[in-house]
Amino acid sequence: MTNTTAPDKSLSATKVSNVDLQLCFALYSASLSMTKTYKPLLSKLKLTYPQYLVLLVLWEKDGMTVNSISERLFSDSGTLTPLLKRLEKLGMIQRQRAREDERKVIITLTEAGRLLQTESTNVHSQIACSTGCTITELQALNNQLIMLRTNLIKNLNTV
Amino acid sequence: MTNTTAPDKSLSATKVSNVDLQLCFALYSASLSMTKTYKPLLSKLKLTYPQYLVLLVLWEKDGMTVNSISERLFSDSGTLTPLLKRLEKLGMIQRQRAREDERKVIITLTEAGRLLQTESTNVHSQIACSTGCTITELQALNNQLIMLRTNLIKNLNTV
DNA sequence: AAATAATATATTGTACACAATTTAATTGTG
DNA sequence: CACAATTAAATTGTGTACAATATATTATTT
Numbered sequence: 602m603t604n605t606t607a608p609d610k611s612l613s614a615t616k617v618s619n620v621d622l623q624l625c626f627a628l629y630s631a632s633l634s635m636t637k638t639y640k641p642l643l644s645k646l647k648l649t650y651p652q653y654l655v656l657l658v659l660w661e662k663d664g665m666t667v668n669s670i671s672e673r674l675f676s677d678s679g680t681l682t683p684l685l686k687r688l689e690k691l692g693m694i695q696r697q698r699a700r701e702d703e704r705k706v707i708i709t710l711t712e713a714g715r716l717l718q719t720e721s722t723n724v725h726s727q728i729a730c731s732t733g734c735t736i737t738e739l740q741a742l743n744n745q746l747i748m749l750r751t752n753l754i755k756n757l758n759t760v
Numbered sequence: 761m762t763n764t765t766a767p768d769k770s771l772s773a774t775k776v777s778n779v780d781l782q783l784c785f786a787l788y789s790a791s792l793s794m795t796k797t798y799k800p801l802l803s804k805l806k807l808t809y810p811q812y813l814v815l816l817v818l819w820e821k822d823g824m825t826v827n828s829i830s831e832r833l834f835s836d837s838g839t840l841t842p843l844l845k846r847l848e849k850l851g852m853i854q855r856q857r858a859r860e861d862e863r864k865v866i867i868t869l870t871e872a873g874r875l876l877q878t879e880s881t882n883v884h885s886q887i888a889c890s891t892g893c894t895i896t897e898l899q900a901l902n903n904q905l906i907m908l909r910t911n912l913i914k915n916l917n918t919v
Numbered sequence: 920a921a922a923t924a925a926t927a928t929a930t931t932g933t934a935c936a937c938a939a940t941t942t943a944a945t946t947g948t949g
Numbered sequence: 950c951a952c953a954a955t956t957a958a959a960t961t962g963t964g965t966a967c968a969a970t971a972t973a974t975t976a977t978t979t
Contacts, residue, residue, distance in 0.1 A: 620888070620898045621885075621887050622816070622884050622887075623902050624898050624902045624905070625794055625798070626813065627901075627902045627905035627906050628787075628790060628905055629791055629795075629809075629813070630833070631787060631791075631905040631906075631908050632787050632791035634909045634912040634913055635784055635787055635788070637913075638912050638915070639784070654785065654788070657781070657785075675789045675793065725781050728781075731912055731918075732780065732783070732908055732912060733907075733911030733914070734911070736779055738904070739783045740779050741904075742783060742901075742904050743779060743783045743786045745897070745901050745904075746783070746786035746787055746790040746901075747790075748893075749790050749793075749794075749891055749892075749893065749901065750786065750790040750793045752890065752891055752892030752893070753790070753794060753890055753891065754796075756797070756889070757793075757797060757890075
């Protein structure tokens with residue numbers, strides 16, 4: 602792609618009224634760009650970005666059920682089940698039914714899964730570097746995105 | 761911001777140093793939430809969000825090649841080719857090889873494809889409403905996301 | 920206790936996202 | 950002109966994203 606200094610008009614930037622439309626595309630393309638940035642870093646750990654997100658959750662709190670991971674990541678079982686099976690096949694986690702309620706599946710980190718956390722520490726800093734933003738800018742953007750997400754989810758069924 | 765149910769700690773919000781990590785997840789989940797918001801509105805038009813993005817591009821400039829659409833949307837042929845074939849099957853576009861260079865495929869809107877633009881006008885306003893943000897806020901967020909995307913893409917091969 | 924409802928996960932099917940490879944057409948070079 | 954290099958799409962294969970449905974387990978109700 603080389604030339605990144607091309608004029609960024611985004612979609613329909615000429616019409617000022619279409620800020621909503623512009624924002625949606627900016628959000629979409631920025632998210633994809635972020636995934637592309639993560640890809641080479643994570644592929645060294647044999648992980649995809651969504652798999653990495655699951656591990657982040659487990660590093661914070663091990664032994665969660667599929668459902669609680671799902672709520673944390675705004676994901677669903679149709680996505681998580683096969684993803685978790687791949688993580689299990691990779692030897693990063695273990696899947697086992699809860700004894701007190703056999704509908705629930707408990708996800709536990711393996712030794713290898715726990716060790717990955719240390720290996721992944723320098724991933725963060727490289728990402729932060731690639732954003733070209735200051736901590737303050739990242740923090741501001743983070744807050745706005747959380748607000749946006751909260752509003753969108755709140756209004757999901759009201760449209 | 762009334763009832764947002766669960767407290768939003770995002771991922772690892774406890775560690776202030778992980779702003780980068782938080783931002784990545786906020787971006788990811790906000791983008792997915794946006795797609796979910798679009799879904800019911802677009803399904804009335806029988807479209808998916810990526811298909812809608814292609815139509816937005818064509819409404820702005822008809823008769824583009826696959827490659828130019830690809831650059832505009834930060835997408836690639838592996839994604840676009842099947843997507844465009846579906847849009848063709850839906851009767852929204854036509855795909856034809858360029859006469860002067862038969863490697864290129866020209867994408868042209870059909871009458872039905874052009875007419876959809878009018879039908880989609882109220883989609884924007886409903887999205888803007890769901891964001892719960894003011895025009896100024898949307899504009900600011902848009903600018904920051906474009907900056908972020910530009911930086912990420914610029915640094916893609918430098919990591 | 921049997922029937923019913925609710926819950927948690929799994930399965931199926933469609934549609935991206937993207938790397939890697941392939942195919943076909945065009946351009947460049949000797 | 951012949952032939953390698955380049956370019957534009959298409960193809961293949963893996964991994965989500967998500968709606969809809971199925972299955973199994975637990976809780977409730979009659």
